[in-house]
Structure formats: C-alpha cells, structure tokens
Amino acid sequence: MTFLQLENIKKQFGELGVIKGVDISASKGEFVVFVGPSGCGKSTLLRMIAGLEDVSSGKVLIDEKDVTYEEPAKREVSMVFQSYALYPHMSVFDNMAFGLRMAKLSEEEIKRRVGDAARILQIEPLLERKPRALSGGQRQRVAIGRSIVRNPKIFLFDEPLSNLDAELRSQMRVEIAKLHRNLGATMVYVTHDQVEAMTLADRIVVLRAGLVEQIGSPTELYDRPANTFVAGFIGSPKMNFLAAKVEGADATSLRLSHPAFQGQSLVLSHPRSNTLRPGDIVTVGLRPEHIRIGTGHSMLNLTLDFAENLGGSTQVYARTPAEQVTIVVNGRPDVTQGETISADIDHAHIYLFTADGKAL
Template sequence: MANGIGNKSVVLGDIRKSYGNLEVIHGIDLTIEEGDFVVFVGPSGCGKSTLLRMIAGLEEVTEGEIAIKGRDVTDLDPSERGIAMVFQSYALYPHMSVRENLGFGLKMARTDPADIERRVAQVSAILKIDPLLDRRPGQLSGGQRQRVAIGRAIVRKPDVFLFDEPLSNLDAELRVSMRIEIARLHRELGNTMIYVTHDQTEAMTLADQIVVLRDGRIEQTGSPREVYEDPANMFVAGFIGSPRMNFLEAEWQGDGTVHIGSAALRAPIDGSSLAPGDRLRLGMRPEHLTVCEPGAERIAAQVEFSEYLGGTRYLYCQLEDGQSLVVEQREGPDWQVGERVSFSVPEDRRRFFAGDGRRLR
C-alpha cells in the first residue's frame, strides 16, 4: 500500500491509465475526505470519466492504487468496492416497474425480500417517488427516470456514490431542479459523492471540492471559491466562470506596472523574474470591471454589442488594439454600440499570468 493511502474515504495513489502506448491519465494523486461532495470538471477528453470509471472498477488501472474506506480496491470487482454509480443514461429495465428496478440489485444479492421492501420504501420516500412505484420507465419523464436511477444507487447503501454526467440528458430547467435535489440528498445522506461534469455551473453549485482536469492531469483542487477567485493558472481561470475571465495582453514595465495600450496599471506581483518589455496576460472577471471616468489607470474601449438579460447586462467591447473585453453590469445607463467607455478594476481583482499560462503572484 502506497504512502498516503489510509483511512480516508477515497485515495488515489499515482494513478495512470494507458491504452497501448498512449497514456491518458498521468500519475494522479488525490485524497477525498469522508462525506465530501467532489466534482471532476474539465473539457471533453480531459480524462474525468475515465478516472471515475477506474474508481468504479469499470476500467483497469495501468499503474497506481485506489483505496476506499482504507481498503485497497485496485484489483477488486465493482460489486466488491462499496460504490454505486449513476450513469448519464438512466439504464433502467424497461419491462420492470419502478419498484422492481429499485430492488433488482438487492434481489440479485439475495437480500431478504422484507428488507428489500423496507429499503425501497425508504428510498422512494426520500426521493418523493411513491406515486411512481408501479409505473414502468416508459411512463416516466426524464427527471423521474433520473430519480429512479439515483434511488437504485441509494438503496444499496454504498460507501461512495459515483455520478457520471447524470443531468446532461435533461433540459435546462430540469437540470436546475435536479441539482437542488442532488445537493439535498447529499446533505441528508452524508455519503461521499464523486460527480463528473463538463458543466462548470454544476461544479460550482454542487461541490465541496472541485478537481479541475486537463489532458489527464489535475490542474487545481480546491473549493468553488478558491478555484474561482484564486486560479492556479490561466487554464483554470478561463475554464471556471461564465462568462469566462477576460485576458488582455500587457507589457511589463519593470517598475511594478503593466501597459495595456495607453493605460498603465499597477501589478502587485513579484517581478524579479521579469524583464522590461516582457509580455504578460492580465485576467479580470467581467463583474469586477466598473464603468468610470477616463484616467491613467483606466482601460478604454468601444462598445460592440450590449446584451440585456433583465437584472444583468453584458457589454462586449473592443480595445483600440483589437483585444476583446466583456463587462457585467447590474445597473447603469444603456450603452449604445459605438460609444467609448472607460473601465477600472480593483488592484486586488487583477490576476497576472506568464506567457506559458503560469500564475504570477
């Protein structure tokens, strides 16, 4: 057993996955605390579902070790790992009733029929699907089917729940209500949950801890607030947040400031490794930009498009050098296309990145 694999809920020790000569998961180390809701998030092809399937035992581990509740499960079958998985497709048996679908796994495990009935009743009460128990999956809506799929996982009383993009087949309104439902279940059940999604809104709203993945590697692990407000690199800063963070090319002046066109902005970073003229990237969240009077520490731009969404307006602007800027406004005048506007951003909201994407602090 590798160092660090101990009494936590889930521990991954130097996990690698290869298909022939192609390595797709590159030495991942991760510890998940008991009862945490952890979300794996990242773009398509980043390895998040492969990593989840290795935890489940549905994919073999090429190298490394997986422990669940202090037990090395690396080579165990899925049924022996103490996990239950909810898939993107509901995977319900169409010829069985909801009641039969919920109890099928327990029946196959030769659980006492009275115990099956009791546990199915408990789960149907938790998920509020009592009126659906005698229906078949074809008679249910998408949201109802997903509730049944989740109930089938709950009824097994696993140590760890695994969710593989469970809401991606639902419409936008239903996804919101199901997010609330899953969050409520986590509070009530208290089990460790690992959830895979490409939707960073789901990650931000559900997670205790977010694991941001890219190309089979962990880019950053932290709370939603940590990865949003203190991104480890330019990839995380751009992936987490909608609209995404603005990135403007800037030139280091060597005196603690950067120039963006005619604007000179203070840069509270350690510039000892930089030389005057080095190119940086200044990152700014759209909501941190404020319309203001022109001045030295102001970014001037022209409004290209204004998007009114009721309580929020987004201004899509262009700087003189052609760079783009998105600004979020909660109040203020209706800016017209072609108008010139100046913006300020608080010094503590400025994030600086090197040319290779590293965060500069």
C-alpha cells in the first residue's frame, strides 16, 4: 500500500524552477533515500513533505490523506536535521521531552516515551547529561530520539550524518538501519553520499536539477543504471567512461574501436545493436572493479598516473589518450608512475550508453 505519495510536485522560487515535476511513492515501512549532487533539490523536496516549504503545484499525500496545505504540526511527520539543534541548557531527557510537554502530554506518558526511545537508541545512561557532555554521535542519537518520542507516521532525515567524522558516520549508519528495522517505520532520508544511500535504502531516488533520473533498489541502480549520470553517481569509485566508435553492427553484435584497445576491436553481443550504425559514437562504461591488471590478457593500454595503497586493495589511476581510468586491484600491484600498463575487461560487466548518455 502506498503510504507516501508525491504527485507532480513543483517548486518555484520566483522564475527559478527548483523542483520540476516529481512523482515519488513510498510504501508503509519503506526506507527511501533521496540522493544527488548539491543543488539537485533533494532537501527542498524533503522540506515540502514536512510542510516547511510551500508546494508551488502538485500534491503531497500521507497515509492516503492530502496534506499539501496542512500545517507541519498536523502532518504527523518528524524531521532530523543536519544540525542537532539541542537546547544546551537542558538535559538529554528534557531535550527529548520538550515537544511532548508542549503538546501537554502527562509526565507519566512523557517518561514512558522518552524511556522507550532511550532504550532503543542505547542512551539511557546519558539522560541526565547536558549536550556539551556528549560526543557528536551521542548528540545525533538524542536528536533522533526527540523524533522517535513523537510517534510520527514518517521519519524525515536531512543529511543527519554530515557533521560526523568518518568512523562515527559508519557507526551511525548501522544504528539508523537497526532503528528502521526495530521500528518498522516509513523513513525518507536525504544525502549526497551514495555510500549512505547504497547501505541504508530499500529504494533510492536519484535526483538531478529538480528532476528524477531513476528510482530503484540499490542493486537495480548499480547493475542497471538508466544513464551515465546514474552510472557515475552510484558506485565508489565511480564508473569509468570511454568514448568508442562503432566499427560494425548487426542484429546481435557490436564491434567497437578505441585508441586504448591496442588495435583490437571490442566485440559485444548486444540485441539492440541494430539501432547503431558504423561511425556512431557510444559510451562504454566500466566499473573500476571490473578492470583487471596482470591477467595475461590485454584489452586496454593505459599510462599509470598514481596508485593509492589502501591496505587490502589498491586504487590505480591511469589514463587513455582521452580519458581518466580508475581501477580497483586486490593486494598491492608492483606498478610505477608513468609506466604503461595493460589491463583486461570483464566482458560480463560492460555497460553501453548512447553518446548523449542513455543506457542501451
């Protein structure tokens, strides 16, 4: 059952269109992540769900009720911001209880709700502390707890981990995933970090310039990106793109050339290759983990720029005559800056796009 529905949502700031007609739905209990580069409109979209931004046109429905013009307090949503926004003079308990007291709940009910949230978030020993005595991760837990006590229909997260260091971010991703599993609540999460999107989401909404580029599970977006933008945004390190020329095409196969192919042709079995003609330019997509060095088979001829030793793996940065190429290698290959290296391509994992970026 659709629990959250956005129907042709648009947002104008004067003559500037920020959200340009977005349709998104979420089921009850689903974890949906909005992801995209800065300025794509993901936070604006979240704020329109919360009622913190007016909708220029379109509808917002929560639990089958049209809340497009409802006040934020009447939408039964709760939002966790990038900034913790805790009251510094109040204890953790009082910070979490503040909204409930404003709603005039009984102290007994407030104590029960705060206690339940503190137990879920494992912050019971912190209830008497002031925010200044908490770490960044603990403060974010309190901010999340302040949302939990309201028993909202939907949790909204606006880049809640951006202020944390790398280790804390990783820990908090796990905590938020566990929280979703324990509460079974509908959650909408905004981030520019595709790692957060991949690890947390049931479904990802990829946004660019106020429009939806693709919606799907993390696996769907990783394995079957709709275009080069999604292919380059989902995955770390990002996908490599090579501009290749069609040498031959028939109903079932495609033959491509590129200066880095060492005089060989890349032959692909491709049922849609009959839409292409010799001389056409296509984009070949190769994920860094699908390029292999030192296999004895060579398809790519590359010049090494730099190698990053990450311990168990190495990220190799190289180049063709026209493009940069990133390769992820297990272990520590013996390579030297400036040398020419040969690499092979995993033919089971080759992506193909038109010259204007659409997936073939």
